Amino acid sequence: MDILQILLTDSFWAASLRIATPLIFGVLGALICEKSGVLNLGIEGIFAAGAMAGWMAVWLGAGLWGGLLAAALVGAFFGLIHAILTVPLGLSQHVSGLGVTLFATSVSYFIYRTALPNVTSPPRIESFQALDIAGLSDLPFIGPVLFQQTAMTWLALLMVVLVWYVLERTALGVAIKAVGDNPDSVDAQGLSVYSLRIGAVMAGSALMALGGAFLTMSAFDAFFFGMVNGRGWVCIALVIFASWRPGKALLGALLFGAFDAFQVRLQTEVGALVPGQVFLMAPYILSILALVIAARGADYPRALLTPWFKGQR
């Protein structure tokens, strides 16, 4: 098979969208946090916590949507920890975020091990199945790419629209963008800087956790150690690539998904000639390159990383 022909197969495009799904949740979550002025490096751990919480809720019989709710709540909880440390207490967002990542990851593994001390092969759950919309999934090309994805992929796409709408069309969005640019502007108009930032970080973290839940509830059907595998960090980079815009965030996630899907297929093509690790590196190297190009004119939220304290002006 010719290398370029990979790009024409429907399985390649379907895989790209599938791989992009958790990243879409993650990028949107990180974007909301950063729009309000808070960098959330807890994302990698929140992914793990979301993966764990969603899977365990389903395993305990909460049902798939119950699992998603559990994941979102757990994500919001870790977001609250990060927000309290960085917003009213004004601690370093980098240090707090990395702390949350370590804490959330370990606590997830700990709970998993405590709940299942003697299990060698992780228990499986009935995960989200491909959403078969009558007729549409049989369409040539479009069918397999779009209409054989699970409900979570559709949820992710819906979230792109929702986040865009809230940021661009509602008063809440205006306030979130203002607090990330100049908290004094919000304070002077009688709104609470703390509530807005804490709320944004919790909502963003809930979205991140959904990205994690996709891994255990849609991509796979069980929880493994190390399954997040850097996806959170990729999202942090993709936010910059996206210049903090939901539409471009979707584009960035899809691009990364495509790189990843491409390298898997390329491996089977020319795997004999080049060591496999090179292919594993490829998506990350390409995203760094894309980032370098896209980030040059990036318009950072001006108050990003800057704590704000009431009464200090």
Add this chain to the structure above:
Amino acid sequence: MENPKILSLNALSKRFGSVVANDAVSLDLHRGEVLALLGENGAGKTTLMNMLFGHYLPDSGSVEVLQDGVMTPLQLGHPQAALAAGIGMVHQHFTLALNLTTFDNVVLGSEPLFSWRRNRAAARAKLLAIMEQSGLVAPLDTPVGQLSVGERQRVEILKALYRDARILVLDEPTAVLTPQEADTLFENVATMTQNGLAVIFISHKLREVLAFSNRIAVLRHGQKVGEIATKDADERVIARMMVGADTPVTARETMSPGTPMLTLKDVSVQGQSKRDSLSRASFSVHSHEILGIAGVSGNGQSALAGLVSGLMRPDRGTVSVGGTEISRPNPLTMITAGVGRIPEDRHHDGIVGAMTVAENMVIERLNDADIQTRGLLNRDAIQANADRLTKDYDVRGPGSDAAARLLSGGNIQKLILARVFDQTPRLILANQPTRGLDMGAAAEVGRRLLEARKRGAGVLLISEDLDEILGLADRIMVIHDGQLSELTTRDREEIGLSMAGEHA
């Protein structure tokens, strides 16, 4: 005043630690009145207004606002309560989100947050009506970051009016404006007061206070020391109230300029943006001469200052100090060539805050033989130097072995003056040397600059304060958009027009 009283501050007091910022200050304000709150830096003007607006909670005292025909006590310490009572405040540092449009900045906080739809049409209609009525115009759908400083200020006032402010507090509103923009502002204020708005404006510029207010209240050291109807006031009277004594008028002897100390020939500097670029500047500063550079900030002053202090390299043209061309300008070559530098941001660029006062006093000449021997600092010499300079230049604070950042702004400037003037530089670059200083400290800076001029140094004085330039400079150039032009006139109006780029 016939109009009814709408605001009274009753014996407000506030202390920060051991410092008394306000001591039982009482003020009344009437409908349609412009009250000027005058005082030196640190007199407590802004603290007083921050208490009124709820940013600070007073230690004692009360505020009453006319609501529905009755003087009602205002809940203190809550900006929300102040907004609801119709008090609007325009801070010295604007509180605008630069990524949002004028419209969004104005409407921010007045809409319900959790609603799927915004009623933009109604808000827009209200805002347009306010713009119409007040004469304040700003483009509605442009991000505020793209607006000029004057326009941003109008957005700030619109924010207050949109919240139905009946009392508007303007904190040093003209500090960032050109004279023409300031005049426009006061015209707008006059229109608004005719519609019943009451305005308190904070200032330390006597001229505008006299020209645009109905009544003047003067604060000194946190106390109200006088109140006078503007028609009964003149500069001398209120200046005496402000400083508690007649201000010493600095005598400026006439002198004939000597040899060129700094010469720029056709110099261009390309900065990060157009705001810090200089295009094809040519001029000389001579011995016994002060050259004043007037202009609104952000027109290339930082490029000029960066060039002369050795922080920026010219892209074309030549720079000479004392007749010798500086081929590779950097801070060290400029200092060695005899340039003394008083930077614009004295806290950031003038001192190393974490180092001691004594260390900061020798920081530009660490290689001198009396400061170090074979790479080791001579502590005794540094201390002796500090003892001498703190005495000569009256640097006050916790002592010469304390961190320099602990000094007040005025004393930091004295430290810098001591460091610079003690080296008897041939050329002195003074960039906004009196910004933020009170009248006493500012007069001291002026006196030192004139002293250096008498000694034979050349002075390049960059300032936004036109009064300062008119008071000190022998020649005046205006900088606009990176272009320098020499003026023959000393007429405020014409200089103001050139600052705005109206004619070259």
